[in-house]
Amino acid sequence: MWCLLLSALPVFHSQTTMEDLWRKSCFGFLDYKTEKFALIRNRKVGVLHRLLQLVILGYILGWVLLAKKGYQEKDNDPHVSVITKLKGVSATHIKEFGHQLWDVADYVKPAQGENVFFLVTNLIATPKQVQGTCPEHPSVPNGNCKRDLDCPAGQPVVHGNGVKTGKCVHYNTSRSTCEIYGWCPVENRTLPRKPLLAAAENFTLFIKNTVNFTKFNFSRTNTLKTTDDSYFKGCRYEALADPYCPVFRIHDMVKATGESFEELARWGGAIGLRIDWNCDLDQPPSACQPCYSFSLLEKKFNFRTATYYWDPLHRHSRSLLKLYGIRFDISVHGQAGKFSIIPTAVNLGTGAVLLGAATILCDLVLLYLDTKAEFYRGEKYEEAEPPKDEVKTAS
Numbered sequence: 406m407w408c409l410l411l412s413a414l415p416v417f418h419s420q421t422t423m424e425d426l427w428r429k430s431c432f433g434f435l436d437y438k439t440e441k442f443a444l445i446r447n448r449k450v451g452v453l454h455r456l457l458q459l460v461i462l463g464y465i466l467g468w469v470l471l472a473k474k475g476y477q478e479k480d481n482d483p484h485v486s487v488i489t490k491l492k493g494v495s496a497t498h499i500k501e502f503g504h505q506l507w508d509v510a511d512y513v514k515p516a517q518g519e520n521v522f523f524l525v526t527n528l529i530a531t532p533k534q535v536q537g538t539c540p541e542h543p544s545v546p547n548g549n550c551k552r553d554l555d556c557p558a559g560q561p562v563v564h565g566n567g568v569k570t571g572k573c574v575h576y577n578t579s580r581s582t583c584e585i586y587g588w589c590p591v592e593n594r595t596l597p598r599k600p601l602l603a604a605a606e607n608f609t610l611f612i613k614n615t616v617n618f619t620k621f622n623f624s625r626t627n628t629l630k631t632t633d634d635s636y637f638k639g640c641r642y643e644a645l646a647d648p649y650c651p652v653f654r655i656h657d658m659v660k661a662t663g664e665s666f667e668e669l670a671r672w673g674g675a676i677g678l679r680i681d682w683n684c685d686l687d688q689p690p691s692a693c694q695p696c697y698s699f700s701l702l703e704k705k706f707n708f709r710t711a712t713y714y715w716d717p718l719h720r721h722s723r724s725l726l727k728l729y730g731i732r733f734d735i736s737v738h739g740q741a742g743k744f745s746i747i748p749t750a751v752n753l754g755t756g757a758v759l760l761g762a763a764t765i766l767c768d769l770v771l772l773y774l775d776t777k778a779e780f781y782r783g784e785k786y787e788e789a790e791p792p793k794d795e796v797k798t799a800s
Contacts, residue, residue, distance in 0.1 A: 495605060607655070684739065
């Protein structure tokens with residue numbers, strides 16, 4: 406309101422400076438600004454501008470849209486199912502048990518079908534153990550002694566096999582150890598130099614994996630759909646020759662990790678098997694194939710298990726087995742993508758914003774960093790006022 410009243414007043418030379426300031430501030434608020442395009446022949450800034458545009462276009466078109474398929478909607482959380490089956494038979498001769506035949510029920514722990522399982526390749530057997538008293542094994546540091554005072558009664562043997570009875574007894578003619586109450590005789594600690602189940606390298610592992618991308622109602626399996634029941638009994642996986650045969654030889658899986666089967670079979674270890682599905686649903690379904698990779702997760706893996714029974718003297722007995730072998734951890738990862746206008750528009754909009762930012766950056770260089778920055782600012786910004794005769798008419 407004050408601005409309108411001041412504008413209606415006639416302009417006299419005797420008006421105060423305060424009124425001029427009010428008039429300028431009020432009418433300045435109503436000024437209109439428009440873009441002015443100036444062609445500036447500055448090669449350095451021109452080269453910088455084109456380079457920035459090329460980098461942004463290369464990033465948006467080459468990396469975001471083509472390499473990362475930014476024009477697709479993604480599903481990175483498929484529902485997965487894994488079923489495994491090991492096949493193979495091996496015969497061994499163990500001093501404590503004699504000749505023994507090993508099949509799937511013997512060398513796979515736990516039972517078949519899980520995505521994490523353990524394949525027995527070597528073992529230490531301690532048969533016919535009963536609860537009683539016996540000397541501790543000399544390899545246990547806390548179990549060695551020279552007199553009874555070294556074996557306090559009731560004290561457990563650290564990393565040993567039982568509880569001390571308070572006596573120091575002869576383990577053999579040259580060593581004395583604490584007498585313990587535990588499962589006797591104590592555990593055998595002599596590991597065979599060669600894996601007892603060396604034939605396990607020729608065992609085969611069948612893996613059936615199914616992925617379901619619920620967002621697109623699309624599912625795939627890594628097995629070939631065939632009516633030939635003998636196909637899976639004779640095929641072996643080959644990335645190029647037979648990618649739909651999900652039967653793997655144990656030796657080949659260990660070799661893919663860069664390890665020696667004999668060494669890993671003797672001391673045990675853990676192998677990670679990763680299945681990756683990268684499905685482009687804009688392509689035919691047959692183009693969606695799994696990719697398998699193997700890695701060594703751990704060396705020296707073992708655990709103990711025992712079989713309990715009653716001996717002929719009606720004593721509670723057990724046969725202790727320390728099992729060495731290969732643990733397999735199977736994990737499935739996947740993503741599926743399909744064209745969608747929303748991510749396409751978002752990424753193209755991002756590219757347009759970045760191109761605008763390149764222009765702003767070049768303006769800053771030109772107007773504030775260039776040696777002729779003051780001249781360029783004068784050419785870019787200009788105040789336009791109406792002709793003098795129009796000013797007089799308006800007043």
